[in-house]
Amino acid sequence: MAELRSAVRPGLRDTREPVLAACSGGADSLALAAALAFEARDAGVRVGGVTVDHGLQAGSAERADRTAALLRGLGLDPVLVVAAHVGADGGPEGAARAARYVALARAAREHGARIALGHTLDDQAETVLLGLGRGSGPRSVAGMVRIRQADGVCWWRPLLTVRRATARAACTDQGLPVWDDPWNADPAYTRARLRAEVLPLLEHVLGGGVAPALARTAELLRDDLDALDELAAAHLALLTSTDGPAVEEVAGLPTALRRRVLRGWLRAGGVPDLQAVHLVAVDALLVRWRGQGRVDLPGGAGVVRTSGRLVLHRPEDRAAPPPHSEEPSA
Structure with a gap:
């Protein structure tokens, strides 16, 4: 719990901009919401929550309502349930992710808030492996950034240095009921297989520490890419x-x-x-x-x-x- 609260504290105190914690009911986003709710009292920043109903699984609307009630119980205000309109482009994973971000961005603009996302160090490691496997360039291998501005919305990921197991332990310590999305364990999805098969194998073969090493590599690469981007912007301005x-x-x-x-x-x-x-x-x-x-x-x-x-x-x-x-x- 202390590690989660320490992770969100600087970002809450750096700016007075309100926050909407995106929460699916899973351990990572629920632990994030609880840490934000606790730290918001001292930071003097308004923290609300938003849960997205993708409408792709039976009972999704009821589950979204339960998650919203849980967020209200933590003291978040306002708490929103928003619908995502999932298309067909990009496969099930990609389509659901794209629709989710559209719904979250709409909520952020309507409430003048930034969106806090519960991605952890383990998510970062998986993202780096996906970028490597797809050969999609150094920026994808550099992984996710802590703060990103896009289309007038601030996306904030304060847990990129926190392990997934730590987030789950924080939920257990606080007696928070965690919902485990069955899609996250379905081997039909690439990220689920990376999580269940590839990373454990790499940990075994390389003697542990693989996820932190991948996250550290992403951070180092981002520094280099940011420097190149700044130089390119300067040259572009001189045309x-x-x-x-x-x-x-x-x-x-x-x-x-x-x-x-x-x-x-x-x-x-x-x-x-x-x-x-x-x-x-x-x-x-x-x-x-x-x-x-x-x-x-x-x-x-x-x-x-x-x-x-x-x-x-x-x-x-x-x-x-x-x-x-x-x-x-x-």
């Missing part, structure tokens, strides 16, 4: 034209920095959902120039190289005849 970067301005930068500049330029131009394959193709217009044509990007946009400069064609530009691409040098 001489808003039409697109000149080849001589960016082609000579180290690869990691150059591609970050390109990503920043494209995102500023409204290109959504950029993947590594898109950046590699746009980067080739700079450093592996052979006269190749337009690089197609998500959302209908595209990039061409013309007159020594990269030019972004937005979807609405398709009706206009494209400029002639630059001829490759001999």
Whole structure:
């Protein structure tokens, strides 16, 4: 209990912004809610709770109501039950997660609050392994961040240094009834198998300490990535034209920095959902120039190289005849 309370205390005292604790009724989020409720008294910060009904399991509405009653019993106010409208994209796990974040973000905006999430050090380790296995780049391997601002909402994860077992023990010590979601133990889901099979095997083979080591690796990597992002932002601000970067301005930068500049330029131009394959193709217009044509990007946009400069064609530009691409040098 002391470890949980120590984890949330600095974040409550750093800002007066109200908090909504996202709580499923599981051990991690319930322990978080209890710690926030206790510390809120001294911090003078209003702490409420929000539970999401995904509507995917029998009795989900009743369970959400029980969780809400439990949060009220802890002294949280207001306590909300919000419905999530789960689609089909991204598989069951991804679709439920996306719908949950939409519902939580809506509640945060309506109440002018930040959202506290109960992700633990063990969740961080699982996230790092998932990023490694999918080869989705260093930012995914860097895991979750303690505070993230997105779409006008502050997402706060104060328990990233706390073990899952500690959160469960805190619930036991306080007599809090924990609900264990059967999906979390279903081997049909990748994260459940990582939790039940892969991490225990790694702990056995490597002699323990794997989860803290993965979390520590993520933290170190985040520091490096943040530094690169800052350098890229500085280079992006120095570009001489808003039409697109000149080849001589960016082609000579180290690869990691150059591609970050390109990503920043494209995102500023409204290109959504950029993947590594898109950046590699746009980067080739700079450093592996052979006269190749337009690089197609998500959302209908595209990039061409013309007159020594990269030019972004937005979807609405398709009706206009494209400029002639630059001829490759001999």
